[in-house]
Amino acid sequence: MKLSRYILGGAAVGGLITAGLLRRQKQHLELQGRVVLVTGATRGLGLVMARQLASKGARVAICGRDDDELKEASKQLSQLTPDFLSIKCDITHKKEVHDLIASIRQKWGEVEILINNAGIIQVGPMENMREKDYQQALKVHFWGPFNLVQEVLPAMKAKRAGRIVNIASINGKVSFPHLLPYTVSKFALAGFSEGITAELSRYNILVTSVYPGLMQTGSPRNIDVKAQHHKEYAWFKISDSIPGLSMSAEKAAAKIINAMQYGRKVLNVGLPAKLAVAIEGLAPGLNGSIFGLANKLLPDPKETGAKVYKGYESESALTQSALTEKTEEAEEKNNQL
Template sequence: MRLPKRLLLAAGVAALAGRRAFVPRYDLQGKHVLLTGGSRGLGLALGRELAGRGARLTLVARTERDLRLAAEDLRGRGAEVQIIAADVTDPGAGQHILDAAQSFGDVDVLLHCAGLIQSGPLANMTEQDFRDVMEIHAFAPLRLVRTLLPQLSRRQGRVLLVTSIGGKVAVPHLVPYSMSKFAAVGLGQGLRSELAAHGVTVTTVCPGLMRTGSPRQATVKGQYEQEYALFATIDNLPVISLDAATAAQRITDALVRGDAEVMVGGPALMARYVQAFAPQLTADVMALTNRFLPGPGESDQPRLGAEVETPITRNNPLKRTAEEDLNE
């Protein structure tokens, strides 16, 4: 008797789901994790979480001073850490990083957390802004994966890309950021399917707002003080944002499980489903929201959030905790 096609399809889906349920969790003990953007913020929180699970860490960031501070913090927690000062947007950085990381042996896990946030009206964003953020969020991890693939394949390793809910729902005043994060999500999905043949598991995580101290390191445009004040306040609201340690734990859990894609935080999950099931409503809400945001400024020059703080934003109790200030 021939089974109906729908029944065969359902049986196949059930078989895949069952196989996924019995995939062994990835043991991080002794694994060599190359972590970009690991000198502060979410990257440092991830370093702490990974070290707590027994991983050996190679931290990569642009500023050696920040890396040394992060390494000191992690070694104080018993972690085995080495640092590499490099700009991951440099096309030649991949081989330099690979060579410098060899004192810990082959890389088992590539975790790309390096990022850039630019907040401001589209009218003040230049084409270079879009190119800069695409380099760090999309092209940098692509080049690193290609460089490290022989090692990752030998080790049956893993790749984790930290993207954003901004890669699922485009947000006004974060257009370059959202474009690059959409690209990063697509990259993660494509790598997942292609690298499976090499024995490499790829996970894409899309966090929502997190209390990591990032607004001070973000660049702002337009009406600088108003733009920063709004961004810094929303980014640190306790109801809709996660603290860095909790976000790092959930991201690492996704890596260990080998998930394909994970929303981190309830608001991020809700935004994803609202966008999927009601795209017109989501677009209308975003358009309405944009009307209440600060307007364009006269200059297109970016400024760091830390440079445009006022006494009010500097002393905002919602903005950050002393723990989240570390290595800013």
């Protein structure tokens, strides 16, 4: 009797695994000839994803706000494929987003895969952050993706097919100190992304919410830093370079693209991100206690600390040492300079 139960149980588990694998294979999307839009793809993770998508045969459209960065990114993509578009666009402006999608449609047809990657990072104590910092972060991380989703949805619904990838952050799941505007806006994106995952499934539009930890994209030099900016920049850039704590942009991009191709709903990228999510699930509040201790080690607020410095204006001997080699290598590769 017991043996038959074990056999039946094993068969049921095997059936579920087989059904899952078959469903996964059915959802797999080949990229050859697909029209893909990657926002914030003139540098960093977005550019790495654009390169990888182009190498897989996709028609890749990228957008960004800086002319020089667009030219350099275009130069890199032109070495991989003739099928790319490079368009200047500020995703926080609805008219520019509308024109961006119209330009892609005119060239190739409707966007089949949308990857919302554009982002900004503001580092500093909450005492030195202002309302405009939160507003700007929300414009880029929530309203930008919202604008883009609204533009591509009608065609995806009509076709009953499409893929949307929203690059949030582990900070959209747990709140690390000295990143509050960034965290608030990523929580907003996470809520939006997971909400549309449920609502768009009826149209066979698959949404992937991505929660990366630290990645070696070379981005620290372009972040906004406040208060004791040399010290704030130092902890951020060094953390970004530590093997094990941070992941290479190439590895992260490959995981994100693979998750999109198979229609995965959620992807936590990197061991620290997976651990933070697991801790939050098993022991709610423990991350807050851990980060409270970490906050005591971070620089104190500054009475006149509202001024914004870029990362490259906050370099020191520490941030240009062997401790940050990985990040500086990524700066060269990923058009951050």
